[in-house]
Amino acid sequence: MKFECGDLERALANSDLFPEAREHLKSCAVCRREYRLWSEISSVARELHEEWDTPALWPSIRQAIEAERKPERIWWKQRKTWAAAAALVIAIVVPVGLWRHSVATAPPARTPAATTPTATRQTPTPDFLTEQALREVEKSEAAYRQSIAKLSQLAAPKLSTQSSPEVANEKERLALLDSAIAETRASVASNRFNIRLQTALADLYRQKQETLRDVLSHDAKN
Amino acid sequence: MVWEIGLPLPFAASLPEHPTETELAEACRRGQVRAFEHLYRVHSARMKSLAFHLLGSRADAEDTVQEAFLKVCRAARGFEGNSSLSTWIYRILINCCYDAIRKKQRLAENAAPAEFRAESNVTLKVALERALKALNERQRMVFLLFEVEGLRHSEIAAILEVPEGTSRSWLFEAKCQLKRMLTEAPK
Ligand SMILES: [Zn+2]
Numbered sequence: 525m526k527f528e529c530g531d532l533e534r535a536l537a538n539s540d541l542f543p544e545a546r547e548h549l550k551s552c553a554v555c556r557r558e559y560r561l562w563s564e565i566s567s568v569a570r571e572l573h574e575e576w577d578t579p580a581l582w583p584s585i586r587q588a589i590e591a592e593r594k595p596e597r598i599w600w601k602q603r604k605t606w607a608a609a610a611a612l613v614i615a616i617v618v619p620v621g622l623w624r625h626s627v628a629t630a631p632p633a634r635t636p637a638a639t640t641p642t643a644t645r646q647t648p649t650p651d652f653l654t655e656q657a658l659r660e661v662e663k664s665e666a667a668y669r670q671s672i673a674k675l676s677q678l679a680a681p682k683l684s685t686q687s688s689p690e691v692a693n694e695k696e697r698l699a700l701l702d703s704a705i706a707e708t709r710a711s712v713a714s715n716r717f718n719i720r721l722q723t724a725l726a727d728l729y730r731q732k733q734e735t736l737r738d739v740l741s742h743d744a745k746n
Numbered sequence: 747m748v749w750e751i752g753l754p755l756p757f758a759a760s761l762p763e764h765p766t767e768t769e770l771a772e773a774c775r776r777g778q779v780r781a782f783e784h785l786y787r788v789h790s791a792r793m794k795s796l797a798f799h800l801l802g803s804r805a806d807a808e809d810t811v812q813e814a815f816l817k818v819c820r821a822a823r824g825f826e827g828n829s830s831l832s833t834w835i836y837r838i839l840i841n842c843c844y845d846a847i848r849k850k851q852r853l854a855e856n857a858a859p860a861e862f863r864a865e866s867n868v869t870l871k872v873a874l875e876r877a878l879k880a881l882n883e884r885q886r887m888v889f890l891l892f893e894v895e896g897l898r899h900s901e902i903a904a905i906l907e908v909p910e911g912t913s914r915s916w917l918f919e920a921k922c923q924l925k926r927m928l929t930e931a932p933k
Contacts, residue, residue, distance in 0.1 A: 533922050536918075536921075536922075537918050557929075558925060558929060561925055561928060561929065562921065562925055564870060565874060565893070565921055565924055565925065565928070566893055566921075568870050568871050568874050569874065569889070569893035569894050570893070570894070570896070571871055572799065572871065572874065572875060572878075572894045573792075573795050573894050573895060573896075574794070574795040574798045574799065574804070574807075575791060575794075575795065576794070576804060578790075578794065578808055581790070581808055581811065581812065582783065582786050582790075584812060585782075585786065585811075585812050585815045585816070586779060586782075586783070588812065588816055589779060589782065589815070589816065589819050590779075592816065592819070592820070593777075654777065655777070656776060656777065
């Protein structure tokens with residue numbers, strides 16, 4: 525079969541025809557030019573890859589991802605939130621204020637034990653927990669409550685039998701903490717993802733744990 | 747026992763520096779932002795370039811890449827691993843590009859009949875860029891993915907969900923069409 529100019533495209537698709545095509549290219553300038561163009565299209569195409577710096581793009585994507593994960597993006601605009609916040613202030617600030625007052629007369633605080641949660645750091649934190657973080661927090665909370673239950677059990681005999689000013693002080697503090705914990709837990713129940721509520725709750729648990737340890741430490745000394 | 751309140755876990759958890767496909771897919775399913783950041787580092791340059799050629803502007807390309815990543819993030823939990831992660835994200839990107847094109851009603855313009863003529867005073871690169879716009883959708887897509895972005899036919903076939911032979915044949919059609927457009931310059 526004689527190779528003609530019209531066969532060139534078929535030749536480019538099918539390598540079997542290539543030896544014949546090569547022969548034709550030697551004698552045909554038109555096909556030679558087309559063949560050169562065919563190769564050039566591929567090499568020039570590589571230069572079409574468009575590259576430019578976008579330093580703000582990933583931060584913007586990340587921000588958008590985080591914003592989508594916040595279950596209540598406009599939480600601060602909601603009246604319900606303000607009502608809950610006001611209730612929380614009453615539930616936490618008042619008891620803690622009273623507690624601080626009573627602390628002034630209490631014995632010096634013990635050095636926090638190794639199990640003291642790190643959640644009490646006063647560093648600024650994001651407002652909301654993600655689903656997975658929340659699961660972890662709830663798991664930790666359960667462990668925390670278990671540890672407090674154990675300490676309460678150990679401290680119970682001391683608290684019910686002793687009437688020293690120190691123990692009376694601690695009983696009062698524990699009662700205040702219990703009511704603050706109950707209030708905060710109620711708020712957390714309706715706003716589980718709120719990191720500030722969860723942090724406040726963790727702080728209350730930590731205080732309760734420390735108070736119970738104080739009770740037990742008098743026990744050891746007495 | 748440590749409370750992780752200060753650092754929500756999906757942001758804090760670690761991902762190996764060179765995660766395997768399985769590790770990366772699992773981290774994506776768990777919604778780890780680091781996993782998406784890894785995908786971004788690996789693929790964003792090509793994604794931007796592809797979106798640029800489909801949409802015609804860098805700003806639109808950036809917006810569309812962002813939209814694609816948000817979709818990837820939303821859908822990651824349900825990623826079943828039937829295709830590779832990269833195949834999956836390119837597929838999402840391409841769909842986002844088409845959405846953007848439709849939104850801007852550019853499709854009609856882009857699908858206009860090929861009336862391109864190479865001009866003697868423009869370089870081949872510019873001429874090729876213009877000729878590309880006159881290709882049909884599938885030809886342009888395969889040409890961009892293979893010749894411009896350097897993907898393999900096996901990858902393109904997976905992204906476009908066609909047999910590998912189809913990808914090869916679309917590329918051939920595209921190149922023939924381009925060659926014709928570039929040689930039919932006015933005398
Ligand atoms: Zn010829």
